Amino acid sequence: MSYCVNCGVELESSSEKCPLCHTPVINPNELVQMERASSYPKEKGQVEVVKRKDLGIFLSVVLGATAASCALLNLLVFNHSMWSLLIIGICIILFVLAIPAVIYTKLPIYLSLLFDGIAVGVYLYMIAYLTPSDEWFWRLALPIIALITLLVELFTLLIRAFPVSFVTTALYIFAETAVLCVGIELLIDRFLYRSLGLSWSAVVLTACGVIVIALITLLSKRRLRDEVRRRLHF
Structure with missing residues (x-):
């Protein structure tokens, strides 16, 4: 009842x-x-993820508007020098860096790295355009950019083509560091003194050479490699 x-x-x-x-x-x-029963709904709400295409359009509009605004200010108001080239160059670099991330994700990594090097070269050329002489760009900056781009491309190829480990990655880094330092010093000597010679890069080359030989020996001896991995936990 x-x-x-x-x-x-x-x-x-x-x-x-x-x-x-x-x-x-x-x-x-x-x-x-x-x-x-819970007072909250069983289905969890989720904020809609921003699409890469929309983000790419947003970045393109922002960078393009920034470059165009600075160019107009330079031409119409502050026209004592071409200072807008520096900002336009930065916008170009940021746009190129954003291409593989949010604009066109299927771009091959080697082509993306090449575009990055070209963008940096264009920016330095804009700086050279504002200086009394652009000789430093053609004889020093451009060769260094080409060398760095080549080494980065080679490092990416090695990482993708061969099995990756801590030892192999260290081997590639130390070997390319030695090549980079020697190349930079030779280019500087050629630009400043019209002659080639090694000084500080020889120290880097010697140290990196010893480390590279040690790493190659470690990789060639499986028992030694396994023992080092066991002790160093990598």
Whole structure:
């Protein structure tokens, strides 16, 4: 036997409402189940992920507007020098860096690295355009950029073509560091003194050479390699 919780009228077992005040009849067991149930929805809401295409359009518009605004300011207001080339060059570099990340993700990594090197070269050329002489760009900056781009391309090729480990990665880094330092010093000597010679890069070459020989020996001896990995936990 049950009674209405509002007016106290006796209710029949099949009643869904109180015949007097029309208050809904609630089963106590259903009330317990409702209390146990979570007050939060079962499905989790999720903010819509920003599409790469939309992000690419946004970055392109922002960088393009920045470059165009600075160019107009340079031409119409602050026209004492071509300072806008520096900002336009930075916008070009940022746009090129954003291409493989958000604009065109299927771009081959080798082509992307080449574009990065070209973008840096264009920016330095804009700086050279603002200087009295651009000889430093053609004889020093451009060869260094080409050397760095080539070494980065080679490092990427080695990482992707051969099995990667801590030892092999260290081997590539030390070997390319030696080549880079020697190349930079030779290019500087050629630009400043018209002659070639090694000084500080010889120290780097010697240190890196010893490390490279040690790493090659480690890679060639499997038992030694396994022992070093076990002790150093890599």
